[in-house]
Amino acid sequence: MKNKPLIFTGIGIFLLLILAYFGGSKYYDSRFLPNTTMGDTELSGVTVAEAKRVVTQELHANTVTVTEDGETVTTFTPFDLDAKVDSDAFLTKVKDEQNSWAWPLAFFNKYEVETSEVNVQFDEDALAKLVETLTLSKPDRVAPMSANVQSKDGAFVIEPEVPGTIIDTERLKEQLVQTVLSSEDTLTLEDAYVLPALTAESNELKQVVEKLQSLADVTITYTLMGEEIVVPKDQIATWLSLDNNGEPTVSVEAAKAYLQTLHDKYATYEKTRTFKSTNRGEVQVPPGEYGWSLAMEAESQNLAGYILAGEDVKTTPEILGSGYHEDGTDIGNT
Secondary structure, three states: OOOHHHHHHHHHHHHHHHHHHHHHHHHHOOOOOOOEEEOOEEOOOOOHHHHHHHHHHHHHHOOEEEEEOOEEEEEEOHHHHOOEEEOHHHHHHHHHHOOHHHHHHHOOOOEEOOOOOOEEEOOHHHHHHHHHHHHOOOOOOOOOEOOEEEEEOOEEEEEOOEOOOOEOHHHHHHHHHHHHHOOOOEEEHHHHEOOOOOOOOOHHHHHHHHHHHHHHOOOEEEEEOOEEEEOOHHHHHHHEEEOOOOOEEEOHHHHHHHHHHHHHHHOOOOOOEEEEEOOOEEEEEOOOOOOEEEOHHHHHHHHHHHHHHOOOEEEOOOEEEOOOOOOOOOOOOO
């Protein structure tokens, strides 16, 4: 029986391991498992009461540096804000969720305690005063400008947003509290700036660009005096913009200005005509009450409507007066 010593040794080691396992389970029944941390605070092997003292001590010992534009604006500690930690219920809950029988596995798995549920109370007046001080730390703060859509060279592009320097006081307050809770030692004021409502990556603006571009691509053809005149698409693009509700709109005044060029070229009202008389040959007939003109007010509204409808149109503009003919004359040739 030469193997008996080895057998007894193996049994002894096994029993020691069993005792160590049960002893460890008993030990960690009232303590946090190994590799348990909360922020930078080590909680491994401590009781809930000890953990509360450690959390409170490290909380008050932490100094937070607030920066802006790479420069230090101020420093503060949670003690300056009269911070009080009420973590009994939270730490007890975390401890109860840990399985003390699994303590050997904890050496190989890190357990990070979330700090979002830790109840830390601050003196509201002290916190508000710190927020006010930080808000006023830079004179002449400017508001951000949202990204917007511009017409350039007949195409629509998104003009990027311009970040401002105005501080969102509620967000700053939340960040101050979260910085303290997470035991971080720096806070950047840029992270608390009021954000532009729309950025260059906003899907809303991308959809607007697509919509405006589709409206600018419509083909509007006027038939006038026997000719077909296509409204230039690059001009249409410059007439389009967004109203206060973010909806496409057309500058009626710009449309009217374009129609004025057609009026000046084709209309006959108040224009001298060339007439071939029977006895005198070609004569100049001075303007009178007879003749036609474009209905500028009505047709400018029509033109804006054609564009916003987003469909190709072929039409004759509205006419005022007398004598309009598709053949190009209102009094004939002889």
